Amino acid sequence: MGPEENEFAALPFRETVVTIQNEIAKAMVGQADVVRHVLVGILGNGNVLLEGVPGLGKTMLIRSFGRALALDFSRIQFTPDLMPADITGTEILEEGEDGRRMFRFQKGPVFANLVLADEINRATPKTQSALLEAMQEHTVTVGNATYPLPAPYFVLATQNPIEQEGTYPLPEAQLDRFMFKVNVPFPSAEEMRQILERTTGGAEPEITPVASAEHLLAMQAVARRIPVPTAVSDFVGRLVIATHPGHGLSRMADDFVRYGASPRGGQAIIVGAKVLALMDGRFNVSFDDVAAIAPAALRHRILLNFEGQAERVRPDDIIADLLRAVPRETLAHAR
Structure with a gap:
């Protein structure tokens, strides 16, 4: 384009x-x-x-x-x-004019x-x-x-x-x-x-x-x-991986997360950031777009462990910590 x-x-x-x-x-x-x-x-x-x-x-x-x-x-x-x-619909038994009975699917409200x-x-x-x-x-x-x-x-x-x-x-x-x-x-x-x-x-x-x-x-x-710079897509990938404990980038993630986001979380960030860019009249995705949409895309995909629940830690606090901790540029992109 x-x-x-x-x-x-x-x-x-x-x-x-x-x-x-x-x-x-x-x-x-x-x-x-x-x-x-x-x-x-x-x-x-x-x-x-x-x-x-x-x-x-x-x-x-x-x-x-x-x-x-x-x-x-x-x-x-x-x-x-x-x-x-009640949601998907069901098959109902109907009798035709010729007296023959047959099943017909009646669509539910999901349609x-x-x-x-x-x-x-x-x-x-x-x-x-x-x-x-x-x-x-x-x-x-x-x-x-x-x-x-x-x-x-x-x-x-x-x-x-x-x-x-x-x-x-x-x-x-x-x-x-x-x-x-x-x-x-x-x-x-x-x-x-x-x-x-x-x-x-x-x-x-x-x-x-x-x-x-x-x-x-x-x-x-x-x-x-809408195009996404390689540095931005790499950042999203590293951000999603860092939501899982054991990577050492965020003490909150290591201490309070049982299981982090799936790849769908990264897909949601990328697609959402593309839409945000267009909504602002821009033609490519920035790091700020990622930071703006990441909480909505990740907060329901981060599962807290017992300590996190006991301390009433919010997933949004973990995401904010990760956005500060995960580097935006790697050595490969800085060269």
Whole structure:
């Protein structure tokens, strides 16, 4: 991709991103970083997990994205009695006009462009795992038949902190299928005032669709073509490896981590950094892009050991320490 083609592709990309953010802002007060990270995940063709206490607008945020992006939207409310077939669909027995009976597959709510898995950690691990194939392969297998899911396809899930009653921690294999985990903070006093004013009046925000499914697919293709300098990709690789204990670069990682990030963590950083570069109107990835997106890409992929849990160490603190400790340039690149 040459400079002229780069410029042509990046400018409408950035304009579309700003337009989407403006539409989301009609419904959301504050949470600019959360909106930005979710949008990076969508444009990177990844799934996003949002965590926060109830009432912070996580569901409204995802609904707003569904409206602004003009996508086929589906919402699944996860509960302890939800079954896998309630998500993927099931085969039903029908009788034709000729009296013959046959099975027909009735699609579940997972068949949509944008699937909201609301309070995903309220359901049992068996039901949570029903989303694994959909999130990774974008297909659903029922019996001997495999059904493709529509493109683009995203799972945006919300969960309450696992300290709350009635929740089931997500299995590590499923957490790894989420490109990002985004923490939704509690609003400030000023933001709380605006929320109360907006939500206790009579008017409701009208969100205008500003991008189609075809538009999103084109933007995803452009983002994938953004170049990454070798020094940056090497840094990402060393950063992911350093999340595992025993490498001596971070005392926090050595002392408090049981198991570090998988290669999917590095993939999420690279793709997210490409999207960030385009969102800022740039045509190549920088170290700053990596540092900005690394916490969202790694925090759910770092498993703490007993000491880390007892000391209430946060994965974000370990990631920040690693970003300071891992050298950006190796001797090979410095020459």
